Amino acid sequence: MGSTSRGYAALAGVVAAAVAIGAAEPVAVLTGPRSAPLVAVGGLVVDTVPEPVKQFGIAAFGTYDKTALLVGTALLLAACAALFGVLAARRLGAGLAGIAAFAALGVAAALTRAGADAFDALPALVGAGLGALALWLLLAGPLQPDLSPWPRPAAEVEQEGRRRFLGGVGALAGGAVVVGLGGHWLAGRRSVSAARRAVVLPPPAAPAPAVPAGADLSLAQLVSYVTPNFGFYRIDTALVVPQVDPDTWRLRVHGRVRRPLELSFADLLARPLVERYVTLACVSNEVGGDLIGNARWLGVPIRDLLDEAGPEEGADQVVGRSVDGWTCGTPTAVLRDGRDALLAVGMNGEPLPVEHGFPVRMVVPGLYGYVSACKWVTELELTSFADFDAYWVPRGWSAQGPVKTQSRIDVPRPRNRLTAGTIPVAGVAWAQHRGVRSVEVRVDGGPWRQATLAPAVSADTWVQWSWRWEATPGEHVLQVRATDADGETQPERRQPVAPDGATGWHTIRVTVR
Incomplete structure (x- = not known):
């Protein structure tokens, strides 16, 4: 040797x-x-x-x-x-x-x-x-x-x-x-793909509102208003996608409640289902990033389950627990304030994709996913923020994460070949559960110009916007900012994603010939 x-x-x-x-x-x-x-x-x-x-x-x-x-x-x-x-x-x-x-x-x-x-x-x-x-x-x-x-x-x-x-x-x-x-x-x-294909989702008792005409501007390089399942972002801690059999899946609603519940997948499907368009965003989304998507979700209102369980006084946090042990902490008040917070079983007209939480996941408008969007969920535990820190909180993230108002330029892209003249500038803006009031664009630090907002299904989804730019030859800087329905304009100051989401105006540099 x-x-x-x-x-x-x-x-x-x-x-x-x-x-x-x-x-x-x-x-x-x-x-x-x-x-x-x-x-x-x-x-x-x-x-x-x-x-x-x-x-x-x-x-x-x-x-x-x-x-x-x-x-x-x-x-x-x-x-x-x-x-x-x-x-x-x-x-x-x-x-x-x-x-x-x-x-x-x-x-x-x-x-x-x-x-x-x-x-x-x-x-x-x-x-x-x-x-x-x-x-x-x-x-x-x-x-x-x-x-x-x-x-x-x-x-x-x-x-x-x-x-x-x-x-x-x-x-x-x-x-x-x-x-x-x-x-x-x-x-x-041994995957659950066959079990997923066998699932037949019942029709919703409350269908989603129709997508209004013109909500999707259908411009090249501009994301579609509804994100297809295969293109929806996925950020989680699961290195291998959990394979959860819907026949053996159970949901426990327990903790500080008066009447603990346990439901099977069949029990969930037997309840009146609600269908809604909701835009989800990851707290790790940088300014101008693409860790965001809009889909049509089908599920059971979480508020109904919590009302049945009867949260005790002081139970201000609902801990969603995944089959792999991951946890998120959602304010109980948010889940009961009337917004369409769902235990989702369907996504864009089909059972949840396995990688997006099949058979059941949480969807909560207006909160970043790390505090609300538990995939492969098996437990809703009522507790308090004083008594329990969910997965990301000890790692330096805020306990509560409302989505910040943001906007993004999709068209043109910095590497596009641009010719002087009228050039469409377009993108998306979002302020989930508040809604977007206006979007403004400026060139080279000049005056802000009002963009035209496309219609949207509700305040819980993003909105597309567009503006026509009379471009002259040279190097130019384009910036965008949005104002939400409460009148709050997104700040210019750049802030990193930690601890509760990035801020700043999306800025791109383009060359016009």
Whole structure:
């Protein structure tokens, strides 16, 4: 083993890690996808990484932040595995100790997930055991490159050792890929997609108002008034999408209530359903960002459930709890003030997409998602803000997050080729549950000009706006600001997304020829 090159040793370490990860996948089919080491460790990173790092990830990768995290975790694992391989080439015990340390991390990460039990440690343990075996085979067992069972010329021994080692690498790596993909395929077969397709949503007792003519300006590069499901933003902490069977799903309304409730999915569908257009926004949305969307939601009014449960005096917070343990805290008063806060079961005329909370999620107009839009919800617990901090509050975010008035320029884009003359300037503005009174645009710091507002379904959705600009050649700066129905104009001062949402005027630079 002592003559094994560093390159071969590093490769052996990486292959051993691939074997460990691949072998863990089919085991995780039995224990749950969140117990797979890569996902469990990634989830631990999500929960513990400093908030500025998390915000950097969202800003840099947007809705691909989870993919970036998993890829980054895999690359870090590969680098550590290569180091363990080099250490093992000198002393096998050192490399095996490294694998044991990573196994302990995987076990700890899996066991700290909400709802975990002792069986969730199995994927990391099985994977680590087979990874250690692979490392031994490649560096100390029958596949090591410098094994020489009988005297022969050095060049011949070296060539045969290289073939044996690389053959073993190929076989082990190929096996890891096949087993890993097989486990992933089996996990896919256990998804709830078939159950979702079987759901038939009843017609709403209170249908959504029709979208008024002209609400969608239908301009190229301007987002549509209604966001299709496939294009709706997704920001949450779930590295793997929870698979919740609607037949076994239950909702508990409990805590500081006089009459606790428990409902099945069938119970929920049997209630009078309300359909409404509501625009949801993420608190991580930067000025001019796209972490916002408007959809037609179908669901049961949360107010009705709370009235039935009877909140006790002082229960000023409703904690929505997801199946994976994530929590958000919503003011009880907001959920009972008459706005269309829903336990949603449908989105744009179909059952909720799995990644958007199937079978049931919360939708609350006028609040950022981190305090209101719990996906895969299984509990509504009445408590108080003084007694409980939801997931994001200890991480530096405000306990209550009303949506701030914002506006955005979609047309033109900074990279568009613009020709002098009349140029349409257009975008969207939002002040959910207050409504947008006006939108103004200015060029190069000049006077503000009134834009034309398109009609909207209600104050709970965004609104499109447009303005015709007589553009002259040169470099220009366009800015936009909105005023809500209460007469409050969005401030110019730039504020980051933390702790309760970004502020500032969206500003773009364009070139006109």
